[in-house]
Amino acid sequence: MRDVAIIGVGLTKFGELWECTLRDLFVEAALKAIDDAGVDHIDSMYVGCMSGGLFVGQEHIGALMADYLGQGPIPASRVESACASGGLALKSGCIEVASGLSDIVLVGGVEKMTDVGGDECTYALATASDQEWEAFNGITFPGLYAMMAVAHMHKYGTTARQLASVPVKNHDNGSKNPTAQFPQKITIEDVLESVMVADPLHILDCSPVTDGAAAAIVVPADLAKKLSKKMPVKIIGMGHATDTIALHSRPDITTLGAVVKAAANAYKMSGKGPKDIQLCEVHDCFSIAEIMVTEDLGFFEKGKGGPAVEKGETRIGGKIAINTSGGLKSKGHPVGASGVAQAVEIVTQLRGEAGDRQVKGARIGMTENMGGTGASAIVHIMEVM
Amino acid sequence: MSVGIVGYGACIPRNRIKVEEIAKVWGADAPSYKKGLELREKSVPSPDQDVITLSVEAARNALLRAEHVDPTEIGALYVGSESHPYAVKPTGTVVAEAIGAVPMCHVADLEFACKAGSEGMFIASQLVLAGSMKYAMAIGADTSQGAPGDALEYSASAGAAAYIFGKDKLLAELLDSCSYMTDTPDFWRREYQHYPLHAGRFTGEPAYFEHTLGASKAMFKKAGAKPADFDFAVFHQPNGKFPMRAGKMLGFKREQILTGWLVPQLGNTYSGASPLGLTAVLDVAKPGNKVFMCSYGSGSGSDAFIWKVGDRILEVQDKAVKTRQMLDENLRYLEYGEYAKFRRKILKAE
Amino acid sequence: MSSPRNWREYPRRYRYEAAVCKKCGKWFFPQRLVCDSCGHREFEPKRMKRTGTIVTHTIIRTPAKPFADQAPYAMAIVQMDDGPRLTTQVVDLNEGQLKIGQKVRLEFRKVNEEGKSGIIHYGYKAVPA
Numbered sequence: 001m002r003d004v005a006i007i008g009v010g011l012t013k014f015g016e017l018w019e020c021t022l023r024d025l026f027v028e029a030a031l032k033a034i035d036d037a038g039v040d041h042i043d044s045m046y047v048g049c050m051s052g053g054l055f056v057g058q059e060h061i062g063a064l065m066a067d068y069l070g071q072g073p074i075p076a077s078r079v080e081s082a083c084a085s086g087g088l089a090l091k092s093g094c095i096e097v098a099s100g101l102s103d104i105v106l107v108g109g110v111e112k113m114t115d116v117g118g119d120e121c122t123y124a125l126a127t128a129s130d131q132e133w134e135a136f137n138g139i140t141f142p143g144l145y146a147m148m149a150v151a152h153m154h155k156y157g158t159t160a161r162q163l164a165s166v167p168v169k170n171h172d173n174g175s176k177n178p179t180a181q182f183p184q185k186i187t188i189e190d191v192l193e194s195v196m197v198a199d200p201l202h203i204l205d206c207s208p209v210t211d212g213a214a215a216a217i218v219v220p221a222d223l224a225k226k227l228s229k230k231m232p233v234k235i236i237g238m239g240h241a242t243d244t245i246a247l248h249s250r251p252d253i254t255t256l257g258a259v260v261k262a263a264a265n266a267y268k269m270s271g272k273g274p275k276d277i278q279l280c281e282v283h284d285c286f287s288i289a290e291i292m293v294t295e296d297l298g299f300f301e302k303g304k305g306g307p308a309v310e311k312g313e314t315r316i317g318g319k320i321a322i323n324t325s326g327g328l329k330s331k332g333h334p335v336g337a338s339g340v341a342q343a344v345e346i347v348t349q350l351r352g353e354a355g356d357r358q359v360k361g362a363r364i365g366m367t368e369n370m371g372g373t374g375a376s377a378i379v380h381i382m383e384v385m
Numbered sequence: 386m387s388v389g390i391v392g393y394g395a396c397i398p399r400n401r402i403k404v405e406e407i408a409k410v411w412g413a414d415a416p417s418y419k420k421g422l423e424l425r426e427k428s429v430p431s432p433d434q435d436v437i438t439l440s441v442e443a444a445r446n447a448l449l450r451a452e453h454v455d456p457t458e459i460g461a462l463y464v465g466s467e468s469h470p471y472a473v474k475p476t477g478t479v480v481a482e483a484i485g486a487v488p489m490c491h492v493a494d495l496e497f498a499c500k501a502g503s504e505g506m507f508i509a510s511q512l513v514l515a516g517s518m519k520y521a522m523a524i525g526a527d528t529s530q531g532a533p534g535d536a537l538e539y540s541a542s543a544g545a546a547a548y549i550f551g552k553d554k555l556l557a558e559l560l561d562s563c564s565y566m567t568d569t570p571d572f573w574r575r576e577y578q579h580y581p582l583h584a585g586r587f588t589g590e591p592a593y594f595e596h597t598l599g600a601s602k603a604m605f606k607k608a609g610a611k612p613a614d615f616d617f618a619v620f621h622q623p624n625g626k627f628p629m630r631a632g633k634m635l636g637f638k639r640e641q642i643l644t645g646w647l648v649p650q651l652g653n654t655y656s657g658a659s660p661l662g663l664t665a666v667l668d669v670a671k672p673g674n675k676v677f678m679c680s681y682g683s684g685s686g687s688d689a690f691i692w693k694v695g696d697r698i699l700e701v702q703d704k705a706v707k708t709r710q711m712l713d714e715n716l717r718y719l720e721y722g723e724y725a726k727f728r729r730k731i732l733k734a735e
Numbered sequence: 736m737s738s739p740r741n742w743r744e745y746p747r748r749y750r751y752e753a754a755v756c757k758k759c760g761k762w763f764f765p766q767r768l769v770c771d772s773c774g775h776r777e778f779e780p781k782r783m784k785r786t787g788t789i790v791t792h793t794i795i796r797t798p799a800k801p802f803a804d805q806a807p808y809a810m811a812i813v814q815m816d817d818g819p820r821l822t823t824q825v826v827d828l829n830e831g832q833l834k835i836g837q838k839v840r841l842e843f844r845k846v847n848e849e850g851k852s853g854i855i856h857y858g859y860k861a862v863p864a
Contacts, residue, residue, distance in 0.1 A: 126799055136856075138846070147811070200793075246822065248820040249820065433824075442842060
């Protein structure tokens, strides 16, 4: 298997993009990545999209995007792993390059969530849970994570203020991100006083509904410098794991088993450990998710994720910078795109192009993307070449 | 050869609304309603409760009191109601599925205003008596609506009672029964209408009293019985006054009627009314007690029953929740707004 | 939800029928074709007892469309006495009863309905025991 590297990245603005269609968004991000990489063609593409069907009535998204991208009759695959669809697209593209089957693969993710009303959006997102045995009985996504939060607070003493510290930090980072959906800073009080969505999660503990797309170009590492003038970033580790679809089937509701396993695989492949990671984009769909993920990736002891974020250990300049982009909370969460957007941020940071939110001396970064309540998790570790 | 009750169970929702709460919205005089109807509050089903759910829980309670009964041996199941959730598709099939009586079971939904429950009891007991099947179940359940602002709004309530009939291990033997009916249009609801209509004072003497007294007197004659023979008497209870007056007219004493007189704090549970009065009696009855029961359904008709309580009653009373417990404990009082929301009286966007 | 989809779940939703692995004895609700503990493929049907304990909980204030009128409502993961866990609404609560460790019992309730003319979906909800 060959080593692979990312040589180009692209991102649309994230937000309520009323004028843009699903295909507009993807093509915009894809063209930016292609231009950034400086390649004149692509061999194959992967599109991560959670639910074109429920949001805009569109399936067959691989073929659709290949058509609108005007790249000729290339193979194009839509991959789905709920909110980890983007991460899965990245992993799939890497494998195709690593295997030698293709040299230049476009990986991207897109979601168009604002054409439907709030009720329908909640319904579409709930399809990432167990439809028959969780969603049917009335649970929502915030509800599932809220139950994880209640269990985590009961077992480890995590507090509401610690939960609120996550969106506060992420908005602080997002205020420095020009493509963020919500770049405004917020306070702990803002979070705690905002309307409750599912106890104990307030609306400001929850990532928003967003339209957007992200893309990257993946090539063999030894061709990277020949194909592009930009600094390439090598993918040194990948991990992908699953867990039970239903939250209630897990023996320990406070641990994301798929994240632990995926991280273990990525660490093993890369020969690195948690201490080597300087920055990480994690899947903060809800504040409690970020706290649990930072523990399950091994950055903090189990149960200590809350105190860590409260003390500032995960801000830019802290022990490990988590979600320098602003995270899903401030940057936005177009579900299918997020996994690729995380990679775009890490590449930008490792290239030293992150401006006000630059992590100094960033050499090794990580992305953690997960689907549903952690029934799937995909981790990538990247290093400057 | 005898037939009787081998298991009984009830289900009453926990929500209540007081007469005062309804009266204040419609500008009515609460004290005079309370006095005139002899009732102070009624039960209200939660939005997730309907005749099907109440029937299932009542049936489950009946099976808890008849642990020896294998549900697959229940040969017939009838649910009588005037608020079946579907106009077409039986309540009874859902109940049969939920208790596991499927598939060899005759199921039908019954309707005869407030006596649909007792007529199920009549049919079920006769099928078992005839030897056609080992066990049969009858349920009376309602979540009836009263038209907003109408007198019936103060009393139309929700509840269910379920009975399993068999030939042995009887809790109460059915000694005799009879039915008395005429075509008397005192209260009705046309297809596709949301609320029933009634003929005012005509619902009294020519309707409730004619049939209750008619059936009761015919029952006394047929069985050679008289009021003093009975420890308890249960009548249909659309309000507090009618059953007491009917009982008095027949020669019963107030004390005989009190145990099964639930309406002042429950309201009129329609097809559940006299069946629930009977569950309340069975909860406290002693072996050897004799119970007189007479239902009434508008349209009109009455079913009368004479029960003799058996020894086994003492073994089963505590095996499931008692009627009194559901009447007195764990209550939640509603304001009119929440009541109107629960009962879907509020116009919403389509 | 379509009629067949609702109908096929009656044994589970109405009668709490679980499947017990014939090899290792693990209870599954709903049933599986493969035991995720020991890999065995044969199961015995058994009805669960109705009682259990709350393991975690929340109150939903922004419901999905089918539950729009019910908000706010409580939900919990319940550890059934027989072993399986399930996710369910909790109703008929009094103050202080929505807590980890609360004993509950499953009751037959209406879960939702398809508008005014579609079918009604029945299932289980937990009530404090």
